[in-house]
Amino acid sequence: MSDVVAEPVAHRFSVLRVGVFGALVLALLAAILFAISAGRFSVSVPRIIEILIAGAFSPADSLGAMDERIVLLVRFPRVLLAALSGAALAVGGAALQGVFRNPLVSPQVLGISQGAAFGGALALLLGFSGIILLGLAFFFGLAALVLVGALARINGRTEVITVILSGMVIGALFGALVSIVQFIADPNTSLPAIVYWLMGSFSTATWARLGLAVPGMAVGLAVIFLLRYRLNLLALEDSEARSLGVNPDKERWLVFIAISLMTGTSVAVAGIIGWIGLVIPHAARILVGEDHRVLIPASALLGAAYLTFIDTLARTLTAAEIPLGVLTALIGAPVFGILLRRHFKEVNRA
């Protein structure tokens, strides 16, 4: 009897879900095409597709015209980097919120962003960029994570609350170190570079930089995607998860390392871009629910589309480019405020 009733309900949900995912893919494609087309030198959509196809099949002889150079050398790598970073930051936020059973945490909470920021600022202070900057950002992001782990491990066990508090401590420590780097930086040369980099931007994107970013982000995204059902179990209390045969202590660290790989890489190539990891998973939850098997892919698509779109606004709204971190905060903070109110209204009604 109940099975007869159950079938259509489950069916209707899956049809709805296919519709939502279809819409998300379309939104991402639209954001990418809009981003490549918009700017001081605008390129029509049919011409973009023509250039991309020509570029894919004969890359050598397709760089003659101005629009070809703009699309293939400037805008396309930038759009791909923004989309990939958006997906990585959103997925990192969704996974962290699940593991901590707390919808208000984000990669900043573990101190990873601040650690990576210190690494990048140190590289700029010493006059380095490119792969050394990426290496230092990733190294100090991971170092922050290892310090959090060492600090939070008490009597051989790591509790969620001690991880959050240790993350705040380590984040504050690296925040102070970033300030010291800024204090001793040369106000005429390295200081502006550090400040501008910390505000976040994709303006320096090239194919080479995209190549630097792809391995870390792809590995991190793949690991979280493979763990998508496990995240449902890690969202249970530790003792309950353990009773089901899960090892929360160890498996959480696998999630943390994947997230620090993605966060460190994104900080290295584009500075600190806040709010994506907080706002996007919330929006994705409204669209597809809390099951991580659908939440993780939905967050990836939505994050990619959102950051691509925001980056396009950042470079086209005014003559000079607006720092990305400023825009994501200006849009993210009010949206998050509205979500927060809706969330607690629902909690109070239940």
Added chain:
Amino acid sequence: MIGLENASVAFGPRILFKDIAFNVPVGRSMAILGPNGRGKTTLLRALLGFQSLATGRRFAPKVAGYVPQHGSSQAKLTGLEIVVMGRAVHLGLFGQPTAKDREAAEAALVQVGACALADLRYDRMSGGQRQLVLIARALATGSPALVFDEPTSALDLGNQSRTLELLDSLRLRRDFAIIFTTHDPNHALAAADDVLLMMPGGGEISGPVDEMIEPERLSQLYGVPMRWVEVSGPTGETRRAILPAFAGIEAA
């Protein structure tokens, strides 16, 4: 099947229990009784491997079907999805539940008589409904050992009765090793073969239910006078219940 051997647990200088030993084989059901703060929950945690032992060892299957007092899932998942989580140990780190796991979960819901909860959202269920879903999840693990942490403590009388009937029917299948904690000795009478009493001030005694559940031992256990009363049922048969003298009033 599941039990402890000369096990002790201490928090710093405070010893909760010392040299405790029991074994529940497949086909038996054991109730654990003891006053508040004596360490019933810690004993279950030690049994399940969540609490490290100062001495001794535990023996248990890799996964025991554990029914916590309150499930911790905050997610807006259906009852069926919660039960499917019981299959986790069969899935592996990167595994996804398959149609077979869903069938096992549905079968577990049938066993507890809660098919109707499959499509209901867990966060919208009542305490009694959640309890049934958590019991189904414990069955879905496929483990021969079932451990219940105070399965009746948060329920109204109707749900207590249904939970006890379910516990008793699982006991009478004789293919599980069952352990549950409770505050009501009548619940041990209703659904257990053996009883472990955690006496105040230390020391444990265990034995068959009719040797353990008797007024003298229970008066000592709870520090309140206990006595047998005869209760006659609707068809005239009589049953015995054991009751305390609350607030000095001699019950019955």
